Amino acid sequence: MPGLEDLYREIILDHYRNPRNRGELDIPPAHRTEGFNPLCGDEIVVYVSVDDDDRVAEIKIGGQGCSISQSSASMMSAAVKGKTLDEARALTRAFKALMSIHETKLGGDGSGTDAPTPDPEVKLGDLEALQGVVKFPVRIKCATLSWNTLTQALDEVATAS
Amino acid sequence: MAAALSTDSPPTVGLDVAAARADFPIFDARHDRRLVFLDTAASSQKPRAVLDAMTEYYETTHANVHRGVYDLAERATAMYEGARGTIGRFIGATSDREVLFTKNVTEAFNLIAHSWGRSNLRAGDAVLLTEMEHHANLVPWLMLAEERGIELRYLGVTDEGELDLSDLDAKLDGAKLLSFTAMSNVLGTLNPVRQLADAAHAAGAVVAVDGAQYVPHTTTDVAALGADLFAFTGHKMLGPTGIGVLWGREELLEAMPPFLGGGDMIRDVRLDGFTPNELPWKFEAGTPPIAEAVGLAAAVGELERYGMDAIRAHEQRVTGYAISSLQERFGDDFTVHGPRSIERRGGVLSFAFKAIHPHDISQVLNESGVCVRAGHHCAKPLMRRLGVGATARASFYVYNDTDDVDALADALDDAASMFAL
Numbered sequence A: 001m002p003g004l005e006d007l008y009r010e011i012i013l014d015h016y017r018n019p020r021n022r023g024e025l026d027i028p029p030a031h032r033t034e035g036f037n038p039l040c041g042d043e044i045v046v047y048v049s050v051d052d053d054d055r056v057a058e059i060k061i062g063g064q065g066c067s068i069s070q071s072s073a074s075m076m077s078a079a080v081k082g083k084t085l086d087e088a089r090a091l092t093r094a095f096k097a098l099m100s101i102h103e104t105k106l107g108g109d110g111s112g113t114d115a116p117t118p119d120p121e122v123k124l125g126d127l128e129a130l131q132g133v134v135k136f137p138v139r140i141k142c143a144t145l146s147w148n149t150l151t152q153a154l155d156e157v158a159t160a161s
Numbered sequence B: 001m002a003a004a005l006s007t008d009s010p011p012t013v014g015l016d017v018a019a020a021r022a023d024f025p026i027f028d029a030r031h032d033r034r035l036v037f038l039d040t041a042a043s044s045q046k047p048r049a050v051l052d053a054m055t056e057y058y059e060t061t062h063a064n065v066h067r068g069v070y071d072l073a074e075r076a077t078a079m080y081e082g083a084r085g086t087i088g089r090f091i092g093a094t095s096d097r098e099v100l101f102t103k104n105v106t107e108a109f110n111l112i113a114h115s116w117g118r119s120n121l122r123a124g125d126a127v128l129l130t131e132m133e134h135h136a137n138l139v140p141w142l143m144l145a146e147e148r149g150i151e152l153r154y155l156g157v158t159d160e161g162e163l164d165l166s167d168l169d170a171k172l173d174g175a176k177l178l179s180f181t182a183m184s185n186v187l188g189t190l191n192p193v194r195q196l197a198d199a200a201h202a203a204g205a206v207v208a209v210d211g212a213q214y215v216p217h218t219t220t221d222v223a224a225l226g227a228d229l230f231a232f233t234g235h236k237m238l239g240p241t242g243i244g245v246l247w248g249r250e251e252l253l254e255a256m257p258p259f260l261g262g263g264d265m266i267r268d269v270r271l272d273g274f275t276p277n278e279l280p281w282k283f284e285a286g287t288p289p290i291a292e293a294v295g296l297a298a299a300v301g302e303l304e305r306y307g308m309d310a311i312r313a314h315e316q317r318v319t320g321y322a323i324s325s326l327q328e329r330f331g332d333d334f335t336v337h338g339p340r341s342i343e344r345r346g347g348v349l350s351f352a353f354k355a356i357h358p359h360d361i362s363q364v365l366n367e368s369g370v371c372v373r374a375g376h377h378c379a380k381p382l383m384r385r386l387g388v389g390a391t392a393r394a395s396f397y398v399y400n401d402t403d404d405v406d407a408l409a410d411a412l413d414d415a416a417s418m419f420a421l
Ligand SMILES: Cc1ncc(COP(=O)(O)O)c(C=O)c1O
Pocket: B041, B042, B104, B105, B106, B107, B134, B136, B137, B181, B183, B184, B185, B210, B212, B213, B233, B378
């Protein structure tokens, strides 16, 4: 049986205790997207503003959830801030590849079943700390919630412009 | 009435938990650590008597029920119908015709909404529900509201976690149905079923009751409760999954059209139409859950052996101990959602602990073999009313004692040190 220390790595707990980029942005100009985990009632709100160079200029996270969903959202916000949309999408694919092994099997809302192929160039850095989540299949949806919400937000921004 | 119930077991005084625990194979020593199972509200564990009854049925008796001429089929039918009698008597039913087997309580409410609802409700008609309902008693009505344009009204929930009855009469005014839970699966609240039923009847409304959390834990008498329709589910009361029960007053069921169509629920089928079967089979299309009915009857036998009054008293004791000991140990870090008085609640305890998310609590507790549920418990509107996304929930039954509460408390300490903010 996998140990708790695989799940609750120190860096995860740090992001949970001191979440980065927590807050709201004015909409407009920013865009606001909500994501829900129907399993546990967690909800994430992602505020993004994309500048003229197609960069994630600002990102803020709202909502409530468990340590895994909250820390994943915090890490995500830190990782994509200042990145171009393409870079943010590549990062999302890499993260979901890290998680997708079991998420696909679990099915659910279908939002994580597109088995993304990761770009070997993409460095996940701190995000790799979330790898242990894969050993706790019911928690994978917690970890991917903010990423699915970000994907939706970026898609909405793209279609709006 | 069918099959006679053995009445020769001695009356139970108090519940012997150690003896009860020994009845359940899952608590055998083959686990690597003691199983502290505090999730009966989601589904109870199964005693050996239930498993044995089902195995014996399959090993000695199985054949499809009804219309079989050979001995085996006749015996299977007798067991299935005998189970109906046993289970009906357990809830105070006076006729087997009023006891319908369903898949679970969720299907029972879909049956009510589909069959009673569609033949009695028109656009603009009102149905009164409550804010503390399980989705099983919400979604079928929301579906009907979408289809028919019926009006849904809701009794609110007070800050103490009880139903707000201050505007009961106003909300019942013009309502055709009041459908509510006898006990909240989140707050543990025991609702005043008789009072609500009387008020509804005075307003001319039909009364449907969700007994999923009630029947397993206390003596049930459908007539005394004043219900017109009363549903519960087998797997929360020591029985198998795959079987639920809908009891209904005969005239009401008689007037309701069938729900699912198929074999067994008909008296005659022609190419241009059909004649439905009589009660209760009118509502039992297809091969029913035969072994499950046998298992549920055995579960009822076990519950009667423990004694429903003894079960209720035992759960009150354990719940009272849980509330007082956890609050003493953790002070304001431990908050109970719902009534504190053990007179007004059952053994379902939702709590918040130190702002630690219920998922994380449940995960850390799992390390100590403590099983509690975390989530919205299929009561999302109630979660919104409580202002939370989720709760952690411990629930107690015949196999739990104060030592399980102590194990829960110790494990909560572990969660506190892990997540100390
Ligand atoms: C009050 C209540 N109603 C309905 C249900 C649904 O039960 P089932 O899933 O067996 O239909 C439950 C339990 O999940 C419950 O606690």
